[in-house]
Amino acid sequence: MSRIVIIGGGQAGVQLADSLRSEGYQGAIDLFADEPHLPYQRPPLSKDFMSEEDGASPLPLRAGTFFGDRAVDFHQGVEVTSVDPVGQTVVASDGSTLSYTKLVFATGARNREISVPGSELVGIRYLRTLDDAKALQAELGSAKHVVVIGAGFIGLEFAAAARKRGLDVTVLEFGPRPMGRVLSQFMSGYFADVHTDSGINLKLGEGIASLTGVEGKVSGAVSTSGTEYPADLVVVGIGVLPNSELAVQACLEVDNGIVVDACLQTSDPHIFALGDCSSYPNVHTGARIRLESVQNATDQARILAKTLTGKPTPYEALPWFWSQQGAVKLQIAGIIHCDDESIVRGEPASGKFSVYCFRDGRLTGVESVNSPSEHMAARKVLEQRLPLTPELVMDADFDPKSFSRQSAFLNPNDKEGLERPATV
């Protein structure tokens, strides 16, 4: 009998199990999840979960009855420890061995850890899993001075939530701008102001040099400028590393993630990879990328389910992202580079505006603040590769919603010259 083994119980793995059944797959599905919980949503952990009101109840990905209803053999709290790609078997931490007809890596990513002096002190936390979040949530009740290392999405979402609880919050960022890798310079600067205005002590150009402690517990963070900031809680958010060790051991090609083709197939025809752990050729950028997002995980799962049920389908969905930092909702459509040409539409002071990013005259992405309908219009424009130019965006009469609708009826010939970038 056919058996698909999925390693990983995050958004990607669970959606894949779900979509395989929706696509009519009738063989066995085995899903291995190394965490001791039923699969849950991670995004709220750095946001609502950290508020005083929310009371720390995780949002499940599916009901407890899901696995039984869909005939998915869910191996809760069990890790796959080795893969034999020749014999097509996996060995799990409970001692079991399973053979597979297809194997899927949905192993996700893990936090990068700091290794400065003092890293081992009590009170230094990371935020990725439900257990991480519960521990942090508990400590927020008694903490006074919080230092966040890294001004990325997770770090700033957490910082905003901690600040809202009235704590003294310092954020250390080695780079010149918050979220500098993934946002336009304008948007990055906007967020620097938002957080500073809320009372967060945002220190740009200052990395972490060491952590100091009293009786084994953290008491301060010393930055690369030599300044010591008091801290009874330190949260590290300096990015993630793809979980690709098992893939390396299985002799799969790995390069910042498990290398897959457009159909998410690895260098072994029986093995696939998706979500945070996979590096795939992105048709929108013409480059190979690895994305860490819910959209990427779930859309890849829906597409892979088609391929695994005999309908090979390349993954071409438009990437989109969101972040909630205090009262500011940021939504991003497309992949933006910090040096793209950017055009601001709307009035940033009003708290509602968008930034349109162009590269070589082509729209690469749109960042929207508290403007969900503009974000959705931007997604349509990008998905359909409609011919939006910087000049059009700068026109006072430009209306993204009607542009995204009207242009959908354009003669396809009008889109000449807007074909996809050269394939990877």
Place this chain on the structure above:
Amino acid sequence: MPKIFYHHPGGATDVIDAVPGTSVMRAAITNGVDGIIGECGGQAMCATCHIYVREDYIGALPAMNEDEDEMLDVTSSPRDDERSRLACQIKVGPSLQEIAIDLPLTQVEP
């Protein structure tokens, strides 16, 4: 406990007893009611928990904020000016002991 009636397009109905303070989205996901996705975790940012509230209950609902209003313009199934809401923005509890909603045909673009 507050009761939520989820009416599916095919005619079936799920009846869920929800813990007070729970949103109509969370109650659906926690109890395995199909037809609501809630991909953004309840922040009115994905429009995948679109519901049509039955007329009798519309008056008891909290007012709609701007975010929800904007997202309802871009749902996968058409918006109904009177009945459309996002399930993540409606919590059951003392002021909403019972609600009946219709699920749309789709929550995501095909």
